[in-house]
Amino acid sequence: MTQKKSHHHGNLRATLVEAGVELVREGGPDALSIRKVAAQAGVSHAAPAHHFPSLAHLRTAVIAEGYRRFTQSMEDAIAAAPDTALDKALGACFGYLRFARAYPGLFTTMFGTYAHRVDDEDLCEASDGSYAVLARISAPFAGANPVETELAIWSMVHGYASLAVGGHAMMADEAAAEHFFRSLFAKLNLAEKGV
Amino acid sequence: MTQKKSHHHGNLRATLVEAGVELVREGGPDALSIRKVAAQAGVSHAAPAHHFPSLAHLRTAVIAEGYRRFTQSMEDAIAAAPDTALDKALGACFGYLRFARAYPGLFTTMFGTYAHRVDDEDLCEASDGSYAVLARISAPFAGANPVETELAIWSMVHGYASLAVGGHAMMADEAAAEHFFRSLFAKLNLAEKGV
C-alpha cells in the first residue's frame, strides 16, 4: 500500500482536489488557491507542491473532477427521462444545465480560459467521457455528418447554459429552459432518423 | 474644460482602460492588473485608485469598452453583407465570431464570471447596444415571441464562439463556421416571415 496512505497525511492529493472543488464552488474560479486548499487540508502552504507543481496543475485536477460530475449529472437526467430518443436528448440538456446552475464556478472554470494543462491525461479522459454522452444522445438524430448534429446540440445547450450562468435574468427559470429546448429541438427538425 | 485634462496626467482614465484592453488581449483575463495598467500609463501604482477604486471597477470599464468593439465588429460585418435579412443575420454571427477570435481574452473577460460591477451604468449601456444589434437582425424572423428567436440565435452563436475560443479544434476553421451557421439557419426554419 504505497499508493494510498502516505506517511504523514493519508491521501492528500484527493483531499486537496476535493477542497479545490469546494473553493471554486463557493467563491468562483478565482477563489482557487494553493495556500487555501493546503489550509483546508491542514497541511503547510507548500505541501501541495509535490502533488501539484503549479496552480495550473491543481486547477487541471479540479476541472477533471468537474467533468466527472458533469458527466454524472447528464447521465442521471438521461436515466430519469422517458425512454424515447428525444426525451433522452432533452434529458441530457437538462442535466447539462442543472450542473451549470449547481456549480456555476466549476462550470466557468471548466469552460473558461483559466490556465490549466490541456493535454493532461486524466483531464482528457474525463472530458472525453462527457463528449461521449453528447455523441450518444445525438446519434439517433444524425444525418450524413454526425458531428454537425453534435455541434448543433452542443452549441445550443452550451450557449444557453453559459448565458444562464452569466446571470442573464431571462434564462433563470427552469421551466423556461425546458420550453426553450423543446421548441428548439422541434424547430431543428431533429426528428428521429435512425433507430 | 474641467472634465478632460486633469492637471498631472491628461486623460488618465481612458489611458488606463486602453492599457487594460491591451493587457487582456495579450495575456487573457488574469493579466489585468491595477499595477500593470498604472505602469503602462507611466503613473504610480496607486494612481488608478481614484478612477477605479477596485480591480472590479477597472475590469468593468474594460468590459464596457469590449462591448463597444463587439458591437462595432457585428455592425461592420452586417454592413459588408448582402442586403437580405438572412445575410445580415449571418453577417452579425460572423462579426460575433470574428470578435471572439480577434480578442479571445477580452471575449472571455466579458462573458466569463470575473468579478465586475454588473449594474454599472456605462457597462449596461454598452451591453444594451450589443443586444440591440442582435434584436435588430432577429426581428425579420421573429414569430409570436421575438425573444425566443433572439435567444435561439444568441445561444447558437455564443455557444459556438465560446467553444471556438476554448480552443476546440473542430471550430477553428472560418469556412466551417460559415457552413455551420448557414445550414443551422436553414434548419431553424428561420425563413423571413415579416418585412
Added chain:
DNA sequence: CGATTTACTTGACGCTGTCAAGTTCGTGAT
C-alpha cells in the same frame, strides 16, 4: 541497521490589491 527516497515544513522572494498619509497642483472665493 544505515542509506536513500518520499512527504512534508519552514522560510524567503517578488508580485498582487488595497489602505493610509502626504504632496502637488488647479480652481474658486474673498
Added chain:
DNA sequence: ATCACGAACTTGACAGCGTCAAGTAAATCG
C-alpha cells in the same frame, strides 16, 4: 492677489498569493 480647498497623484506599508530553496521526519530498501 492670495488663501483655502479639493482633486489628482505619490510614497509607503500590509497581507495574501505562487513559487523556489533548504531543512526535517518518516517509510522503504539493500
